[in-house]
Amino acid sequence: MSLKSTETQYGTVAVSIHWISALLIVATLGSGFRAAYTTDLAVKAQLLSAHVPLAITVVLLTLARLAWWFFADRKPSPVADTPSWQHYSATLVHWMFYIVIIGMGASGIGMFVLSGAGPIIFGGAEGQLPDFWDFRPRVPHGIGARVMIALLVLHIGAALYHQFVRRDGLLRRMWFGAVDR
Numbered sequence: 001m002s003l004k005s006t007e008t009q010y011g012t013v014a015v016s017i018h019w020i021s022a023l024l025i026v027a028t029l030g031s032g033f034r035a036a037y038t039t040d041l042a043v044k045a046q047l048l049s050a051h052v053p054l055a056i057t058v059v060l061l062t063l064a065r066l067a068w069w070f071f072a073d074r075k076p077s078p079v080a081d082t083p084s085w086q087h088y089s090a091t092l093v094h095w096m097f098y099i100v101i102i103g104m105g106a107s108g109i110g111m112f113v114l115s116g117a118g119p120i121i122f123g124g125a126e127g128q129l130p131d132f133w134d135f136r137p138r139v140p141h142g143i144g145a146r147v148m149i150a151l152l153v154l155h156i157g158a159a160l161y162h163q164f165v166r167r168d169g170l171l172r173r174m175w176f177g178a179v180d181r
């Protein structure tokens with residue numbers, strides 16, 4: 001298996017970015033929702049001190065992934081016999097992931113800067129955390145979180161459909177080691 005993708009398989013770089021991002025996105029969503037729903041401000045600050053670096057890593061990995069596709073690598077061809085509507089829907093979902101992740105990063109940073117919560121979360125400064133709903137980027141951040149969950153359901157649902165209904169080995173292309181067919 002090479003660093004770059006081939007006609008039939010994703011390369012090591014794409015596979016690594018995909019699965020590291022997947023784990024980090026789950027952790028980012030989990031810490032974000034738990035922070036939003038807790039009423040204990042000390043717990044909220046602790047959760048956000050994990051949420052922010054996790055989220056920034058997800059955004060940076062997404063930018064790295066986009067740069068990788070634009071400048072260094074080409075995606076494998078669609079699996080044989082995939083209807084074109086499924087191929088285009090998958091492409092649309094992938095692009096929506098990129099847009100939502102970058103939008104979540106931007107709205108998160110906006111909320112963070114406007115609220116001045118940084119020193120309380122990371123600097124141990126005295127004071128109470130603000131109510132983030134007082135700041136406009138909180139609204140798109142909350143909407144983006146829900147859109148992202150919808151995209152994850154579609155993305156994982158499509159992967160499971162290929163794996164268990166069509167049995168066409170699509171998931172195998174996004175894993176390490178050579179595809180043996």
Ligand code: HEM
Binds near residue numbers: 032036
């Ligand atoms: C991939 C990027 C990100 C994802 C997936 C994400 C996810 C989430 C989720 C799911 C929530 C809860 C939303 C809700 O209940 O309506 C949330 C809230 C929050 N996020 Fe993010 N986030 C991301 C980026 C960021 C960044 C970069 C920052 C700051 C620099 C940030 C700061 C916050 C804050 C301050 C809250 C509000 C907590 C509250 O309302 O008490 N997020 N995020």
